[in-house]
Amino acid sequence: MSTANATIMSNIGGAIAGAAILGLVFLLGVPGNVFIIWSILARARQRSVTTLLILNLAIADGFLMLLTPFFIVYLAKRSWIFNQALCKVLFYLCCANMYASVLLIMLMSLHRLVAIVWPKRVAALMDHKALTRVLVGLWVLALGLSVPVLVYRKVTTTGNGTTTGNGTTTGNGTEPQSFLCGCEHPQPQYVVMQYCMETVLAFLLPYGVIIGSYMCILRRIRKTRFRRRIRSEKLILAIIVTFGLFWLPYHIINMVQVAATFYPKDSPGKKRLDKIWTSLRALTSTVAFVSSCINPVLYTFAAKSYIRREGLGFMARLFEGTALESSRKGRRSNQNSRDRDKETDEGESLKDKDSDSITTPNASSIIKVVLQKNGK
Template sequence: MDSSNSTTNLRGVGVIAGAAILSLVFLLGVPGNIFIVWSVLARTRRRSVTTLLILNLAFADGFLMLLTPFFVVYLVQQSWIFSLALCKVLFYLCCTNMYASIFLITLMSLHRLVAIVWPKRVAAVSDPRALTRVLVGLWALALGLSVPVLVFRTTISLSGNNTTSFVCNCNHTQPQYVVMQYGMETVLGFLLPYSVIIGSYVCILRRIRKTRFRRRIRSEKLILVIIVTFGLFWLPYHIVNMMQVAAALHPEGSTKEGLKKISTSLRVLTSTVAFVSSCINPILYTFAGKSFIRREGLAFMARLFEATAHYSTKIRQSNQNSREKDTDEGGSLKDKDSDSITTPHTSCIIKVVPQKKGK
């Protein structure tokens, strides 16, 4: 078998595998995220901050899953058969989902940090109006940071073997545009928020170890799994981003061409893997809430979210009780010290009685 035939066969296998993965993502992600939205809106009796953030995350992921068929067709046809407007808008929405997802997970982590480490301030960050403003600002920021996709994404024609195909790709006229777009995606959409998330959970775990409520908390475990899986699925995509940035900054030569070739060949694979992260959360919630399934039926996920809020309250109460006990103990010691200081003075008071004059 010659090399051209083997290359064609490998490409065909890759296309079939990618299309199969995206089709599975669509079949799992759309109903799964719709079920989460329905559970929160229709079955959850008490909507905590974490529940509302999960609702926004499910909405973002579910909407992205609805766009999956376009990318399946793109893979199978090996050519962009849709319009330039769809090329820009679809990838713009994908980028918005990336930013919104990591920002929502960061907000989850920061809220847990305040609730557990500074429980007296949790009311300030749980106000519905304040939360609504934060969420509106988050979505506006995600939409704004994704604008470079609208600017640089375009359709490019490729000719070969007497056929012409089109790709929907970014066309940067200057190297600094490559650095700006992909550097911004990786720094603002991954490295910076993930550093905040890791720092938050280090503080949370340190605080939990000091409290009397030391058993493993289901809600903390669930959110930690969401964070880890998101990072694993998106890390390859951002590695490719950094390879493209390195290629743009590197002087002309074999190294530059090699980085371009590798990043171009891996871009489709890493983007497909990143898509999987949007369908994985419903599966994680199902495993986490399996103890509720027999008892609650279709409402099991709503009970899981309510249990998340309940466990968070128990941690806060444990924190407050431990602090109040420390304060009481400190106050009683202070009272004892003050008693030991004032008592000698009171016992040393001498009553002077004037003597009567004799006759």
């Protein structure tokens, strides 16, 4: 693993590009997510379930953005200059953010599903105490699933030269010594366990739930009279798509690294796959950070109609609008279901009347026949 990590950090172009991307992410993400948190807590008068989920997502992303300076220094110096405790804790928090973010987005999708397909049950989801318990459980789950990072992250050294006082080495043909914060797995099966767990539980499984939810939502909308596109629906869909696009390369590299463990140690296939994941691991991890700063940009585009009228309160008006749209959507879905039930009842009553009109003459004719036979 040390050789692989040395290859990652020896990619000068990737390290410089990653540091530049993280610098931009920090400049956009910190003020953007802080503004979202302030808008919801200080300016929003109505806090829907979607708004509270967005608040938790902004808290997770904003906290992650505060950690980016450590990773900027890491990429710029191509050496971990901090201690091992920070190596474990910082990457552990990054992994927890990954799990929490995708689980929060999954909850948004499930809430929209219930609000549209089962509108009568949405009142149970509006209970803030129940939502608080769900959110606490979500954060505990995210922190628990990230434990392998605490176990396997370690600071290792690379380079075989003699270290001088400024961190470089002397001697002919020797490689400068550097410190790397990477995962050190004692056995290949631990590589498979950690990265398969990340890809399945933080990407494939939640995205399967998200896609299934939106397929049900679209099918339901087509069956009802309420076909107008809703701003909050578009906003959540944009969050889902951007999160997937920025995290997909990271999980692809996870699977490349897992595939490399199934090859014999010195086989050409293993060398080829190791070269792929070691050269792209740093870049794909950096790109994944972008997902945490892009949401405020999406919110701003969604709320552009409020900016001129509301000033700094435009974001709060957006979130209040999503709350109103959710309630209207629930009422309209209920009305649609009531209308369908009413139409069904009217249809059944008409059938009953028709059957009565058919059976009544038959009954009277039978009575007449009996009377004629009796001669009365």
